[in-house]
Amino acid sequence: MSQPASNAKPIILTGDRPTGPLHLGHFVGSLRNRVSYQDDYNQFIMLADSQALTDNMDDTNKVHRNVVEVALDYMACGIDPAKSTILIQSQIPELAELTFYYLNLVTVARLERNPTVKQEIVLRGFERDIPAGFLTYPASQAADISAFKASIVPVGEDQIPMIEQTNEIVRKFNRLVGKEILVECKAVVPEVGRLPGIDGKAKMSKSLGNVINLGASADEIKAAVKMVYTDPLHLKVSDPGHLEGNVAFIYLDAFDTDKAGVQEMKDHYTRGGLGDSVVKKRLEAVLQDMLAPIRARREELAQDKGYIMQVLKEGTMRAREVAARTTDEVKAALGLSYF
Amino acid sequence: MSQPASNAKPIILTGDRPTGPLHLGHFVGSLRNRVSYQDDYNQFIMLADSQALTDNMDDTNKVHRNVVEVALDYMACGIDPAKSTILIQSQIPELAELTFYYLNLVTVARLERNPTVKQEIVLRGFERDIPAGFLTYPASQAADISAFKASIVPVGEDQIPMIEQTNEIVRKFNRLVGKEILVECKAVVPEVGRLPGIDGKAKMSKSLGNVINLGASADEIKAAVKMVYTDPLHLKVSDPGHLEGNVAFIYLDAFDTDKAGVQEMKDHYTRGGLGDSVVKKRLEAVLQDMLAPIRARREELAQDKGYIMQVLKEGTMRAREVAARTTDEVKAALGLSYF
Numbered sequence: 180m181s182q183p184a185s186n187a188k189p190i191i192l193t194g195d196r197p198t199g200p201l202h203l204g205h206f207v208g209s210l211r212n213r214v215s216y217q218d219d220y221n222q223f224i225m226l227a228d229s230q231a232l233t234d235n236m237d238d239t240n241k242v243h244r245n246v247v248e249v250a251l252d253y254m255a256c257g258i259d260p261a262k263s264t265i266l267i268q269s270q271i272p273e274l275a276e277l278t279f280y281y282l283n284l285v286t287v288a289r290l291e292r293n294p295t296v297k298q299e300i301v302l303r304g305f306e307r308d309i310p311a312g313f314l315t316y317p318a319s320q321a322a323d324i325s326a327f328k329a330s331i332v333p334v335g336e337d338q339i340p341m342i343e344q345t346n347e348i349v350r351k352f353n354r355l356v357g358k359e360i361l362v363e364c365k366a367v368v369p370e371v372g373r374l375p376g377i378d379g380k381a382k383m384s385k386s387l388g389n390v391i392n393l394g395a396s397a398d399e400i401k402a403a404v405k406m407v408y409t410d411p412l413h414l415k416v417s418d419p420g421h422l423e424g425n426v427a428f429i430y431l432d433a434f435d436t437d438k439a440g441v442q443e444m445k446d447h448y449t450r451g452g453l454g455d456s457v458v459k460k461r462l463e464a465v466l467q468d469m470l471a472p473i474r475a476r477r478e479e480l481a482q483d484k485g486y487i488m489q490v491l492k493e494g495t496m497r498a499r500e501v502a503a504r505t506t507d508e509v510k511a512a513l514g515l516s517y518f
Numbered sequence: 519m520s521q522p523a524s525n526a527k528p529i530i531l532t533g534d535r536p537t538g539p540l541h542l543g544h545f546v547g548s549l550r551n552r553v554s555y556q557d558d559y560n561q562f563i564m565l566a567d568s569q570a571l572t573d574n575m576d577d578t579n580k581v582h583r584n585v586v587e588v589a590l591d592y593m594a595c596g597i598d599p600a601k602s603t604i605l606i607q608s609q610i611p612e613l614a615e616l617t618f619y620y621l622n623l624v625t626v627a628r629l630e631r632n633p634t635v636k637q638e639i640v641l642r643g644f645e646r647d648i649p650a651g652f653l654t655y656p657a658s659q660a661a662d663i664s665a666f667k668a669s670i671v672p673v674g675e676d677q678i679p680m681i682e683q684t685n686e687i688v689r690k691f692n693r694l695v696g697k698e699i700l701v702e703c704k705a706v707v708p709e710v711g712r713l714p715g716i717d718g719k720a721k722m723s724k725s726l727g728n729v730i731n732l733g734a735s736a737d738e739i740k741a742a743v744k745m746v747y748t749d750p751l752h753l754k755v756s757d758p759g760h761l762e763g764n765v766a767f768i769y770l771d772a773f774d775t776d777k778a779g780v781q782e783m784k785d786h787y788t789r790g791g792l793g794d795s796v797v798k799k800r801l802e803a804v805l806q807d808m809l810a811p812i813r814a815r816r817e818e819l820a821q822d823k824g825y826i827m828q829v830l831k832e833g834t835m836r837a838r839e840v841a842a843r844t845t846d847e848v849k850a851a852l853g854l855s856y857f
């Protein structure tokens with residue numbers, strides 16, 4: 180009975196914590212997909228500033244500033260505000276309201292067992308001093324997803340337990356009120372997963388300092404490619420080189436559209452006789468070509484802050500209407516409507 | 519610098535979880551005081567329906583229904599909506615929003631150490647299955663108090679740790695943002711504290727079934743007084759009776775305005791020669807006299823549900839304006855304002 184009309188586009192919720200500019204890792208892991216989703220899906224892209232605060236209360240300026248920076252990254256990469264709804268989490272109070280009620284639907288023990296939360300607690304070194312907002316953020320994430328009745332949530336593999344917890348909350352709520360008000364969602368893990376950092380570490384991450392930002396200058400790209408990790412055993416050009424963990428080739432696989440050309444290089448490299456500098460030259464050309472128009476669009480957009488704020492305001496208002504409708508339904512079902 | 523104007527009345531926040539009709543315990547512990555506060559204080563009285571849900575998710579109807587019942591109790595006892603602001607918690611989304619942000623200012627370990635929370639977890643038999651909303655309700659309480667910038671919070675002795683935790687959050691927030699935005703509050707414990715139940719148990723409580731409701735009928739009052747616990751060793755009228763734990767005399771102390779008359783009875787009782795039935799007769803008369811006008815006013819008010827809803831709506835709107843102002847200040851200080 181609460182099935183969406185068959186001609187309605189499926190709803191996607193996705194987004195980022197605005198704690199720094201986006202980089203190639205985001206591009207491969209999510210941004211590229213979002214651009215392709217926006218024609219066939221009703222896509223909400225959330226700038227999760229409130230969530231970013233859970234572990235950035237000591238640097239709220241950073242979060243504020245990066246809301247606009249990340250929005251610039253989105254639009255520079257081809258997110259079209261006429262097709263996708265870009266919203267700022269903190270400006271939709273209904274998301275906090277839903278979180279508040281969902282906290283009654285999940286036990287402390289269950290939150291403590293959430294593998295994603297557990298892992299991030301270790302990563303951030305919280306130990307016993309876990310902010311309550313951090314432990315409970317699965318409830319907040321459930322609020323974000325369910326407020327928009329998203330049925331598809333693109334996530335990294337490590338986020339799958341979060342989606343399971345969202346669905347537990349959704350089912351528990353629906354069962355409790357005896358109505359199918361909230362919608363279960365499906366985690367979609369992108370085929371091309373995580374991009375390694377330029378240093379060869381498993382993850383490209385601002386905090387590891389191994390990133391190439393989407394807004395990087397030509398010089399920054401050049402310098403970064405020089406540092407790209409290849410095969411440490413490949414000392415002489417004539418030596419056979421190895422591809423496993425070789426970031427130069429991993430990036431070429433990710434970004435070079437001439438697959439046959441890349442394959443030829445790989446064969447040559449593993450046979451021996453192809454120097455790293457040649458591979459990196461090609462990689463640099465590919466990245467410069469790919470990033471130059473993004474950088475140009477980004478710079479152009481950054482000139483008109485008023486337009487960006489207008490896009491964010493309109494997206495947030497549109498999103499708020501949807502979230503408010505869901506919140507009204509949730510509160511009415513809980514007996515919390517009076518007037 | 520954020521001192522209130524010297525002619526502004528101090529702000530009080532008080533309220534109840536609407537899970538059942540109010541009884542004599544509430545009257546002694548809080549209602550009577552609220553009636554006397556309302557001339558000299560800016561008093562907000564909160565119907566804490568959201569908070570009641572933290573352990574009543576399985577009976578949301580009960581909470582909804584009792585919002586109006588408790589409001590009737592308030593007004594029947596003399597709470598004047600022209601002087602006090604009666605508000606419904608769930609209808610002020612800003613309270614959930616503040617809670618959401620305050621969760622970042624308190625650690626899980628600190629919440630687990632809160633003596634009030636600890637005790638209530640035991641009382642409710644939650645053990646490991648504590649709903650997250652229950653563990654985190656000190657943050658919610660801090661939101662309620664600070665949203666109205668209340669400086670005085672009348673509470674039972676067992677709630678003092680909650681107020682301490684509120685002040686910790688207030689100080690932490692102000693320190694974090696470097697501005698005195700939130701206001702610390704003071705717990706005020708009423709002189710006449712807790713009223714025992716008619717069975718002599720330490721607390722009059724709906725769940726113990728040892729209450730006399732404020733809306734009790736004359737017959738209910740009569741029946742309850744018959745069951746009032748006195749001195750089990752006082753078998754014959756001629757025996758000396760004991761006053762300690764003697765509920766009949768405790769109630770007379772609380773409600774009989776003729777202090778000298780009560781003292782005389784006490785002397786007679788402890789000397790011997792005064793039967794329980796005489797004491798109870800006097801107690802019944804006192805309670806009937808006291809509750810008859812409350813009951814009458816309650817019945818009259820209950821005829822006009824539209825008026826009650828109007829009072830609740832106006833109070834809630836007035837309170838929401840105040841809470842929204844505080845929330846705007848809090849969010850702006852956290853860098854969460856954009857448009």
